[in-house]
Amino acid sequence: MIRADLVIVDAAQLLTLRGPAPRLRADLRDLALIEGGCLAAHSGRIVFAGRRDEFEAEVVLEDGADVLDAMGRVVMPGFVDAHTHLPFAGSREAEFARRMSGMTYQQIAAEGGGISATVRATRAASDEELLDTILQRLDRMLLEGVTTCEAKSGYGLTLDDELRLLRLALEAGQRHPIDVVTTLLGAHTVPPEYAGRRDDYVRLVIEEMIPRAAAGKLAAFCDVFCEAGVFSADEARRILKAGRAAGLRPRLHADQLTPGGGAELAAEVEAASADHLDHASDEGLSLMARAGVAAILLPGASFCMRQAHWAPARRMVDAGVAIAVATDLNPGTCNTESMSLMVALACLSMNLAVEEAVAACTLNAAVTIGRSGTIGSLEPGKQADVIVLDAPSYLHLAYRPGINLVHAVVKDGRVAARERRITYPEPA
Ligand code: NIG
Ligand code: FE
Numbered sequence: 001m002i003r004a005d006l007v008i009v010d011a012a013q014l015l016t017l018r019g020p021a022p023r024l025r026a027d028l029r030d031l032a033l034i035e036g037g038c039l040a041a042h043s044g045r046i047v048f049a050g051r052r053d054e055f056e057a058e059v060v061l062e063d064g065a066d067v068l069d070a071m072g073r074v075v076m077p078g079f080v081d082a083h084t085h086l087p088f089a090g091s092r093e094a095e096f097a098r099r100m101s102g103m104t105y106q107q108i109a110a111e112g113g114g115i116s117a118t119v120r121a122t123r124a125a126s127d128e129e130l131l132d133t134i135l136q137r138l139d140r141m142l143l144e145g146v147t148t149c150e151a152k153s154g155y156g157l158t159l160d161d162e163l164r165l166l167r168l169a170l171e172a173g174q175r176h177p178i179d180v181v182t183t184l185l186g187a188h189t190v191p192p193e194y195a196g197r198r199d200d201y202v203r204l205v206i207e208e209m210i211p212r213a214a215a216g217k218l219a220a221f222c223d224v225f226c227e228a229g230v231f232s233a234d235e236a237r238r239i240l241k242a243g244r245a246a247g248l249r250p251r252l253h254a255d256q257l258t259p260g261g262g263a264e265l266a267a268e269v270e271a272a273s274a275d276h277l278d279h280a281s282d283e284g285l286s287l288m289a290r291a292g293v294a295a296i297l298l299p300g301a302s303f304c305m306r307q308a309h310w311a312p313a314r315r316m317v318d319a320g321v322a323i324a325v326a327t328d329l330n331p332g333t334c335n336t337e338s339m340s341l342m343v344a345l346a347c348l349s350m351n352l353a354v355e356e357a358v359a360a361c362t363l364n365a366a367v368t369i370g371r372s373g374t375i376g377s378l379e380p381g382k383q384a385d386v387i388v389l390d391a392p393s394y395l396h397l398a399y400r401p402g403i404n405l406v407h408a409v410v411k412d413g414r415v416a417a418r419e420r421r422i423t424y425p426e427p428a
Contacts, residue, residue, distance in 0.1 A: 041384035078147025086151035090121025154185030344401035
């Protein structure tokens with residue numbers, strides 16, 4: 001018999017996503033769905049996910065076990081948001097309004113706005129203020145069904161401030177149910193005090209930020225904003241190779257606003273992911289497929305930037321690239337925690353099937369952050385990170401855009417949110 005301290009019974013659809021990771025090509029549509037399925041967990045781990053009759057035959061509830069009746073709802077893995085700029089202070093709604101009336105992102109950046117504006121606000125914020133904002137953001141993410149996220153630094157841009165952002169993101173992850181995986185993005189932009197000395201800044205990233213972040217175990221990954229006017233492919237290559245040598249796996253903001261050989265570079269350095277890719281070349285995509293580099297699609301950024309060009313998601317799937325979908329949560333180009341909105345945009349504007357978008361937000365996203373052994377699907381042995389949707393079918397994620405359908409969130413086998421209310425820490 002299998003002992004359980006938490007069970008979820010009678011799902012209309014239990015999306016287990018059992019099977020190969022990452023999901024590629026036609027397999028990306030395979031959610032390994034069980035109608036009327038049940039799930040059981042013990043000590044934070046999944047011990048059963050399967051049919052009702054097997055559940056009844058095999059699972060016994062411990063005294064005091066938590067029983068959630070899904071009552072005909074969807075039960076699926078918690079969302080894994082594999083690309084966020086979680087730690088930042090301030091907001092940029094005035095800049096947003098200027099963009100709405102026709103100014104470009106690059107024009108605003110050239111005037112000292114954009115990333116630099118958030119850098120000023122973030123440097124000025126105390127640790128307490130930053131930690132507080134990060135925790136509030138994590139609460140909103142949890143209510144949206146996110147159970148693990150990646151978090152980039154990138155709004156400090158001094159050695160101390162970059163390390164501080166990584167430390168605070170990790171501390172927030174310790175205090176909050178959501179698991180946080182950190183990425184050093186010291187190369188987000190050249191800060192104003194290095195104007196005219198960009199090579200000195202690249203050296204600061206390579207010689208000081210990377211070694212300190214690695215030695216302090218403050219980051220698992222290293223990222224660069226590779227874009228015309230920001231960091232060139234050559235600079236990105238130097239930084240990512242230094243990161244890799246220090247034990248930080250490369251990721252890359254690639255081909256977002258203009259084509260710049262980002263996909264090719266990501267393949268060359270065998271990055272864990274290349275992200276954005278709105279302007280990626282076909283050649284770059286096939287190199288990525290061959291090198292096993294995942295593409296992280298950020299449809300919210302294309303949407304909020306009103307891009308004419310969206311990442312060629314269908315071509316990626318056809319080329320055999322592993323795709324994930326994430327929010328890009330940041331104060332400039334996509335200020336939202338909503339993963340279900342990303343599913344809707346990925347379907348409606350990138351032509352993914354809903355099944356593909358769901359796999360891209362869970363199992364494939366977990367692969368890109370090196371966690372598919374423990375999260376991303378509902379299989380015995382994995383963390384019990386599970387969400388219940390207030391809908392009879394996962395199709396509602398795209399069919400009802402902008403609506404938070406998340407009814408309950410189970411994190412590490414404990415109910416962390418229910419009926420749109422945070423329930424951790426449990427009342428004594
Ligand atoms: O992913 N592209 C670079 N970084 C962010 C935007 C940062 C900002 O505008 O503050 C992004 O879109
Ligand atoms: Fe980003």
